Amino acid sequence: MSLPHxxxxxxxxxxxxxxxxxxxxxxxxxxxxxxxxxxxxxGQFLDFGSKTNLSYHLAKLREAGITKTEVSGTSxxxxxxxxxxxxxxxxxxxxxxxxxxxxxxxxxLKDDG
Amino acid sequence: MSLPHxxxxxxxxxxxxxxxxxxxxxxxxxxxxxxxxxxxxxGQFLDFGSKTNLSYHLAKLREAGITKTEVSGTSxxxxxxxxxxxxxxxxxxxxxxxxxxxxxxxxxLKDDG
DNA sequence: TCCTTAGTTCAAAATTCGTTGAACTATTGA
DNA sequence: TCAATAGTTCAACGAATTTTGAACTAAGGA
Numbered sequence: 001m002s003l004p005h006x007x008x009x010x011x012x013x014x015x016x017x018x019x020x021x022x023x024x025x026x027x028x029x030x031x032x033x034x035x036x037x038x039x040x041x042x043g044q045f046l047d048f049g050s051k052t053n054l055s056y057h058l059a060k061l062r063e064a065g066i067t068k069t070e071v072s073g074t075s076x077x078x079x080x081x082x083x084x085x086x087x088x089x090x091x092x093x094x095x096x097x098x099x100x101x102x103x104x105x106x107x108x109l110k111d112d113g
Numbered sequence: 114m115s116l117p118h119x120x121x122x123x124x125x126x127x128x129x130x131x132x133x134x135x136x137x138x139x140x141x142x143x144x145x146x147x148x149x150x151x152x153x154x155x156g157q158f159l160d161f162g163s164k165t166n167l168s169y170h171l172a173k174l175r176e177a178g179i180t181k182t183e184v185s186g187t188s189x190x191x192x193x194x195x196x197x198x199x200x201x202x203x204x205x206x207x208x209x210x211x212x213x214x215x216x217x218x219x220x221x222l223k224d225d226g
Numbered sequence: 227t228c229c230t231t232a233g234t235t236c237a238a239a240a241t242t243c244g245t246t247g248a249a250c251t252a253t254t255g256a
Numbered sequence: 257t258c259a260a261t262a263g264t265t266c267a268a269c270g271a272a273t274t275t276t277g278a279a280c281t282a283a284g285g286a
Contacts, residue, residue, distance in 0.1 A: 013212045018134025022244085026127050042263065053245060055264055074253040074262050089212040095204035099126045135274090155233065166275060168234055187232050187283045 008084040011065035019064040027105035033097040041075040121197040124178035132177040140218035146210040154188040
């Protein structure tokens with residue numbers, strides 16, 4: 001129930017890379033980056049997999065320190081931990097998100113700019 | 114015997130991240146980056162694992178397009194494919210190598226600058 | 227030619243990962 | 257209170273990954 005997040009200094013580079021080395025999670029992060037500022041709930045990602053499956057991938061992202069998950073009523077709001085990632089691994093998130101721009105899975109959700 | 118390498122356009126972001134999301138391979142890349150220009154053979158990395166195990170990890174790095182392996186007599190010379198990586202994923206390698214600078218495994222080999 | 231050095235390949239074992247459905251919790255709204 | 261919505265947890269399963277030792281290849285030097 002408590003949704004544990006690692007502290008910034010507990011975020012490990014190898015783990016961040018391993019967690020992002022998966023098509024589904026990379027697509028989720030690409031989508032979050034492209035819509036930074038907009039509140040995202042788990043349901044936004046149903047194109048990427050089943051509800052159960054997304055719960056698994058979103059937990060991996062949270063546990064790696066890549067995303068923040070806030071409980072809001074019956075849903076959860078998911079966002080990138082951009083500040084923490086940028087200060088811990090300068091330039092990493094930007095280079096990944098840029099390179100992920102036209103990944104096949106992401107194309108499915110290209111309804112924005 | 115032939116040591117196949119992927120073409121630059123065959124290098125996949127998710128695969129690069131997955132392959133680097135491993136302590137041993139990340140340490141190898143960190144060491145290669147720190148000694149760019151110096152010819153490296155597999156034996157340089159024996160501190161990171163057994164001969165067999167290194168052969169496995171070095172093959173993964175080569176197959177992902179991260180390193181180049183050239184046969185030279187009885188040994189192989191390993192180098193980063195920096196140009197290919199930089200043009201395909203700008204900034205990625207630098208941010209990873211910078212962030213990997215003081216990774217525990219790498220400390221073992223800190224005999225250089 | 228024979229030995230050594232450098233590294234690969236193979237098969238087996240151990241581990242970890244991704245996906246699934248069924249059952250569950252918690253919040254909201256009627 | 258009752259039902260619907262949003263998401264989690266659990267156990268199970270197959271697939272992929274890592275690690276290991278034993279056997280192998282290929283080049284170089286004595």
